[in-house]
Amino acid sequence: MSVPDEEGRVIPISAAPSFPAADPEPEPLARALAFLRRRITGDYEVDEFGYDAELTDKVLLELIRPLYHHWFRVETVEVKNVPEEGGALVVANHSGTLPVDALMMQVALHDEAGRALRLLGADLVYQLPLLSHLSRKTGHTLACREDADRLLRRGELVGVFPEGFKGVGKPFSERYKLQRFGRGGFVASAIRAGVPILPVAVVGAEEIYPKIGDLPTLARLLGLPYLPITPFFPLLGPLGLVPLPSKWMIEFGEPIRTDEYDPADADDPMLVFNITDHVREVVQQMLNELRLRRGHAFPPFL
Amino acid sequence: MTHTVLVTGVSRHIGARVASVLAADPDISRVIGVDTVPPPSLTRDGGISLGRTEFVRVDLRSPDIAQVIAAADIDTVVHMSLVSAPSRSTGRAVMKEHNVIGTMQLLGACQRSATVRRVVVRSTTAVYGSSPRDPAVFTEDLEPHDGPVHGYAKDAVEVEGYVRGFARRRPDITVSLLRFANFMGPGVDSPITRYFTQPVLPTVFGFDPRLQFVHEDDAIEVLRRMATEDHPGTYNVAGAGVLLLSQCARRAGRPSLPLFSPAFRALGDVARRAGLVDYSPEQVRLMSHGRAVDCSRLEIELGWKPKFTTGAAYDDFLRSRGLHPLGGVRH
Numbered sequence: 001m002s003v004p005d006e007e008g009r010v011i012p013i014s015a016a017p018s019f020p021a022a023d024p025e026p027e028p029l030a031r032a033l034a035f036l037r038r039r040i041t042g043d044y045e046v047d048e049f050g051y052d053a054e055l056t057d058k059v060l061l062e063l064i065r066p067l068y069h070h071w072f073r074v075e076t077v078e079v080k081n082v083p084e085e086g087g088a089l090v091v092a093n094h095s096g097t098l099p100v101d102a103l104m105m106q107v108a109l110h111d112e113a114g115r116a117l118r119l120l121g122a123d124l125v126y127q128l129p130l131l132s133h134l135s136r137k138t139g140h141t142l143a144c145r146e147d148a149d150r151l152l153r154r155g156e157l158v159g160v161f162p163e164g165f166k167g168v169g170k171p172f173s174e175r176y177k178l179q180r181f182g183r184g185g186f187v188a189s190a191i192r193a194g195v196p197i198l199p200v201a202v203v204g205a206e207e208i209y210p211k212i213g214d215l216p217t218l219a220r221l222l223g224l225p226y227l228p229i230t231p232f233f234p235l236l237g238p239l240g241l242v243p244l245p246s247k248w249m250i251e252f253g254e255p256i257r258t259d260e261y262d263p264a265d266a267d268d269p270m271l272v273f274n275i276t277d278h279v280r281e282v283v284q285q286m287l288n289e290l291r292l293r294r295g296h297a298f299p300p301f302l
Numbered sequence: 303m304t305h306t307v308l309v310t311g312v313s314r315h316i317g318a319r320v321a322s323v324l325a326a327d328p329d330i331s332r333v334i335g336v337d338t339v340p341p342p343s344l345t346r347d348g349g350i351s352l353g354r355t356e357f358v359r360v361d362l363r364s365p366d367i368a369q370v371i372a373a374a375d376i377d378t379v380v381h382m383s384l385v386s387a388p389s390r391s392t393g394r395a396v397m398k399e400h401n402v403i404g405t406m407q408l409l410g411a412c413q414r415s416a417t418v419r420r421v422v423v424r425s426t427t428a429v430y431g432s433s434p435r436d437p438a439v440f441t442e443d444l445e446p447h448d449g450p451v452h453g454y455a456k457d458a459v460e461v462e463g464y465v466r467g468f469a470r471r472r473p474d475i476t477v478s479l480l481r482f483a484n485f486m487g488p489g490v491d492s493p494i495t496r497y498f499t500q501p502v503l504p505t506v507f508g509f510d511p512r513l514q515f516v517h518e519d520d521a522i523e524v525l526r527r528m529a530t531e532d533h534p535g536t537y538n539v540a541g542a543g544v545l546l547l548s549q550c551a552r553r554a555g556r557p558s559l560p561l562f563s564p565a566f567r568a569l570g571d572v573a574r575r576a577g578l579v580d581y582s583p584e585q586v587r588l589m590s591h592g593r594a595v596d597c598s599r600l601e602i603e604l605g606w607k608p609k610f611t612t613g614a615a616y617d618d619f620l621r622s623r624g625l626h627p628l629g630g631v632r633h
Contacts, residue, residue: 041628042545042549045543052546129563142434142436144436
């Protein structure tokens with residue numbers, strides 16, 4: 001047994017951290033104050049589409065993260081298929097009566113793949129107050145050729161729901177059946193930019209507001225594409241707007257390359273239709289498998 | 303080669319600055335400035351020194367401009383005389399005549415002239431309108447879904463139509479059409495700068511438009527290059543980046559007052575009648591949907607980028623007016 005030469009001394013535990021000290025990060029309070037100061041003085045940047053990355057990450061996504069983790073218990077599959085950088089076109093199924101799937105996909109890509117999702121939305125979104133600027137601030141823009149091309153050229157991750165209102169507003173009886181994919185404008189954009197198409201399947205959104213009826217006349221009066229009746233809406237009023245806590249899974253499929261085509265091929269309708277059909281089949285296939293894998297929508301109850 | 307340059311609209315700030323910059327250029331032998339009203343006095347109204355610019359008072363709506371062009375052997379015309387807001391005393395009809403008929407007379411005179419080699423026309427990005435159905439960023443070739451149907455922006459669309467017709471009829475003349483974003487800077491006095499100096503900023507509820515500005519110094523530089531070199535075509539001119547209206551209000555330390563769009567329009571009408579500010583339906587749409595343009599064509603053509611970003615141009619304007627955000631000056 002060896003005896004130390006010098007006198008034993010007490011080393012306070014706090015002075016001997018078991019891990020190397022992290023880079024001197026400011027206190028959470030100081031960071032919060034700096035954030036508030038930037039917001040109040042307008043000292044922050046938005047990109048030309050109006051995307052406010054800081055506000056999106058620190059405030060808006062923070063508000064929906066509890067929904068993502070605890071309400072829908074979203075589970076992601078094959079996130080490694082999301083390119084780490086560079087342009088890509090995310091093509092996903094659309095469902096759920098209200099586009100909650102867009103928000104969940106954004107959280108999944110932001111938090112698990114470290115990519116900002118730039119969705120292309122219907123023009124209705126940009127006519128409505130509040131929704132229009134929230135949509136721009138969270139990075140989304142109008143579904144049009146110019147904006148899609150511009151975002152892809154900048155190397156952004158652009159997302160589309162080719163089914164549009166037909167998908168998000170379909171009745172509960174048609175759940176997990178992909179609707180028509182439009183004219184395939186998204187495929188043409190991907191070919192022009194030479195970026196891969198990333199097929200995505202979202203399982204779980206179909207059950208959040210089971211649409212069992214529609215009020216077409218009132219919807220037309222209000223200028224909306226549909227006005228849903230669910231088992232709880234409008235029966236329970238605002239309470240009926242609480243989404244049902246279904247179990248969600250989001251799978252990112254293998255990227256479909258488009259760089260072997262010439263950008264001029266984007267004008268070839270046969271080619272565009274063929275690729276559109278192929279993407280649609282891939283997404284439908286992923287949906288079927290993922291739905292089986294998930295099992296019941298409400299596991300604790302059923 | 304000696305140049306003789308005609309600048310219209312020299313009695314207003316940007317026109318005067320362009321004339322004085324051109325007058326300081328040794329390659330230019332004569333600068334002739336025209337406008338309907340005499341330039342403001344240097345000492346009393348804070349006017350700009352026009353240097354050796356010779357001022358001729360001409361009503362652009364009359365054919366007199368043709369005599370000026372013929373008499374002085376003009377080779378370059380810089381058309382800055384586009385009025386963006388109706389004056390309180392004369393109203394919209396006179397403004398439209400001034401803008402559209404004035405341009406027609408000027409272009410007619412240029413078409414007949416044997417000496418004119420280069421025409422530079424100031425236009426505005428307002429020609430793209432502002433709509434929820436159009437792309438977020440406009441390039442020069444884009445046809446907007448909902449083009450402007452009122453006021454200044456409509457005048458600019460008509461002016462551009464005449465300019466294109468003129469360019470077709472006289473292919474030997476270099477025609478440059480410049481679509482400027484809103485001017486911003488210490489000397490600029492426009493509906494939008496007056497808007498930002500109000501104590502409370504009325505905004506449209508539920509909308510936060512993207513705005514773009516071009517600093518006056520950059521605008522002058524672009525106009526100088528266009529007037530002294532050949533750059534035919536249509537170009538967007540704006541500072542890089544965008545500012546949201548909410549961001550502008552915060553940087554100015556001004557509270558904003560969100561109003562539902564009918565109320566916003568009604569308030570705008572009252573304010574216009576009272577002569578306080580000018581709100582046209584186009585401005586209400588801009589305040590809802592915003593507008594941004596792409597300037598890469600200009601940057602490639604000139605091999606030059608505006609010195610001020612949209613944000614820097616706005617900050618420079620705020621500094622000159624002594625406006626700062628809550629809690630002091632930004633760094």
